[in-house]
Each structure stands twice: as C-alpha cells, then as structure tokens.
Amino acid sequence: MKLSKLIDILDATIMSGEEHLDMDVNTAFSADLMSDVLAFAKPKSILLTGLTNPQVVRTASILDASAIVIVRGKIPPAETVELAKELNIPIVLTKYILFETSGRLFMNGMVGCVEKIGDS
C-alpha cells in the first residue's frame, strides 16, 4: 500500500517526509524494544513503535526501514523529528495503540517483515 493509504487507515498525521506519501509500504515490524528491532527487522519495512527518542530514527536508518509509525498518540521531541528529516525517514503519528495499529494495517494487506523467529 502507499504511505498515504496507511495514513488514512490509521487516521494519522505525518511529521516528516511528506514527499514520500507515494512510497510503497508492504511489510512491518512492531516493537518497543529496539534491541529486537535490530535483531529481527528486515529492510524496507516500516517500524511501529511507542518510543519517541532519536535512537528510534537512528535504528531505523541503520536497518534501512522505510518509515516510522509512532503509536499511542505520543508526540516525538523536536530532535527526533529533526533527525528524521535529516536522514530522510518519514515519521507518522497515530493515536491507535500498537495492537490496533498493527491489526488495522494487517487487515488492509500489510504483513510482518518476518512471520516467526527462525524463519528466514
């Protein structure tokens, strides 16, 4: 799906990377544990998380994640948004909780970037 459709589905707002609304986003990884994101997420996935610190953006960039969705209505600090702009990673904000966010995207055809740990 396009990032613009994801924003529609999640009743979300975009904080950085408006120029990427037409980007395809098809796989995701949901976690508040950046250690696990680093260990398990696959490239070009979106990262769904409740964390808002700048390290989320750096972690996403290291992993070649395509976008970050911040859940539970959290507002990231200015330095996180600035860094996302600098590293060219869209940040989207939604008020849905992580479970609802993942579920709504899954119902619309998005899948996990990995199904079970141990699968390649």
Add this chain to the structure above:
Amino acid sequence: MVPTLKYKNTFPVEGGNFDNAGVISLQIKNIIRDMGFPDDIQRRAAIAIYESELNIISYARAGNINVRIAPHLICIDAADEGPGIEDIDRAMKDGYSTANDRIREMGFGAGMGLSNIKKCSDKFEIISETNKGTHLKILIDIN
C-alpha cells in the same frame, strides 16, 4: 597475503553518551555505501557496528571502533576500557543482559546485541578481561 586497504579509520566512542548513540555507525554506513558495497553488506556492517557502539556507550568508560575495509573484506574492531564480560558464553545467550534502567528506557539492553553481531558477521571473536575491557573482532566477508 595482506589485502590492500581501501579505507581505514578509528572512531572514539564516549561511554555513557547516549545522545550520540548511532552517529558513528551511520557515518561508517555512509562510507561503506559510497564505496559501492551491496545493500546486504552495508546493513550487516552497520548493525554490527551499531551494536558495538551501543555496548561501549552502555557499559564502558570509553572505547574505539576501528574500521578497515579491503575490496572483499570489512574488519571491525571495537575495543573498550570497562568492566569486561565475566561469562562470555552466558553473554552470548539471547536475553541475557546486565543493562541498567537508563539503557532499557531507550529500548536497548535486551540482551540481543552480541548474538546479533555474531549473526551479522562471518567471523566474530570476543576477547575480554574483567575490570579491564572488552575487544570485539568482527569480520564481514564480501564474497
């Protein structure tokens, strides 16, 4: 035979400075990308360096990440002055961690780092001495 180096640099890492966590890793990732290495290699090297950088910041007083790049090899040495690792076998197990709350609040310190570095490297060695420091030797083979 020693392969010809295309790039060599040492990056100092300050222990406890979480604000800059990832800056060095992203810098090195860009260098590797600009040298034209494939995406998979860039990612593996970047993850291994980022985990090493996070370890130094989280646990050590100070450290250095040395990167050497040859046409078919990326060699990363992350050496720190710190508490060292008492039981390396245990530290290599997923989920084992000695991280404090500050580290965990940022989403790190879940005990996945060393095994993740191993997963990303073709050769990985840990040399550690208690109360002295830890040296991670990481090798990524391009072929």
